[in-house]
Amino acid sequence: MSDKVTNILLVGVGGQGILLASEILSETFMLAGYDVKKSEIHGMSQRGGSVVSHVRFGSKVYSPIVPEGEGDILFGFEILESYRSLPLLRPGATVVVNDLCIPPPAVLNGQQEYPAGLPEKIAARFPDFLLIDGQKLAADAGNARAANTVLLGAISNRLQIEEKYWQEALERMVPKKALAVNLAAFALGRSL
Numbered sequence: 219m220s221d222k223v224t225n226i227l228l229v230g231v232g233g234q235g236i237l238l239a240s241e242i243l244s245e246t247f248m249l250a251g252y253d254v255k256k257s258e259i260h261g262m263s264q265r266g267g268s269v270v271s272h273v274r275f276g277s278k279v280y281s282p283i284v285p286e287g288e289g290d291i292l293f294g295f296e297i298l299e300s301y302r303s304l305p306l307l308r309p310g311a312t313v314v315v316n317d318l319c320i321p322p323p324a325v326l327n328g329q330q331e332y333p334a335g336l337p338e339k340i341a342a343r344f345p346d347f348l349l350i351d352g353q354k355l356a357a358d359a360g361n362a363r364a365a366n367t368v369l370l371g372a373i374s375n376r377l378q379i380e381e382k383y384w385q386e387a388l389e390r391m392v393p394k395k396a397l398a399v400n401l402a403a404f405a406l407g408r409s410l
Contacts, residue, residue, distance in 0.1 A: 223276035224377070225284040229303045230295025231320050232260065232267050235366035238391065239293070240271035242370060245387035247275040250379050255282035268299055292344075293373055295352075295366065296320050301336045304343060313344045314372050316352040316365055348372060350410060359402035367392075367400040371407020381408075 226243065230236050240256055247254045252275040260269040272284045289307040294300025294315035307313070315337070324330040341347040350372055352365030359368070367388070374384050384404065392400045 221277050223274050223279050224291070225289045226273045226275075226291045226293060226373075227284055227289045227303055227306055228269075228271040228273065228293045228295070229299045230269055230316075231299060232269055234269070234295040235363070236269045236271055236295055239295075239366040239370055240273050242367075242387050242391045243273050243373075244275075245391055246379060246383045247273075249383040249386055252276060253279045255279040257282035268302075270303065291373065291376060293369060295369065297336045298322065298333065301333070301340060304340065307344065310346070311344055312346045312376050313340055314348045314350065314369060314376070315340065316369055317349050318353060318365075348410065350407070352407075355406045356399075356403045359406055360399040361396070361403075364396070364400050364403035367403040368407035371404040372410045374404070374408050375410070 228236050228240050237258060244254045244256045254273065254275045257272045260267065272282055274282060274284060284306060286306055287308055290311055292300060292303055292307055292311060292313045294313065297315060297319050300315045319332055321332050325332045337349050350369065352368045353362045355368045356362045356364040388400055388404060389397065
């Protein structure tokens with residue numbers, strides 16, 4: 219086991235399953251034998267406000283907060299929220315983003331326009347960038363609400379964690395009635 223601490227940020231808006239995804243990530247890392255620290259920041263998450271979860275793992279982790287400019291992986295559930303979180307990443311970080319735009323209130327009430335070209339701007343700064351149609355893949359697995367699990371599958375390919383720990387964490391954290399769909403969604407994400 220390396221002494222390096224890996225810093226992961228999960229960002230999006232309320233109602234996208236970010237907190238469950240961060241719980242599954244944390245459980246996976248603990249099952250794999252790592253020390254894990256996690257913290258969440260959510261403003262008005264029940265009304266579509268920003269949600270950010272910090273997950274750090276390694277042989278020993280002292281703080282749950284990812285220092286600015288040191289994020290290794292950004293796991294974005296919504297494009298604008300992902301773009302806004304780029305300053306938290308180190309140069310060369312991995313960015314995996316769901317291809318979904320959820321207009322914030324200022325856009326919905328006509329005060330501003332949703333920024334154009336964000337995926338291209340992200341890719342220009344972070345070459346290890348993957349844009350995923352999470353809703354479509356989740357719908358293919360049986361439920362579009364499992365997009366968070368599609369993204370977990372895609373992230374799992376970028377971490378050196380055995381697949382059995384991911385499977386066990388999903389079985390522990392996902393409600394039994396939704397487990398089959400989530401396992402299928404995870405497999406689709408992992409195939410990317």
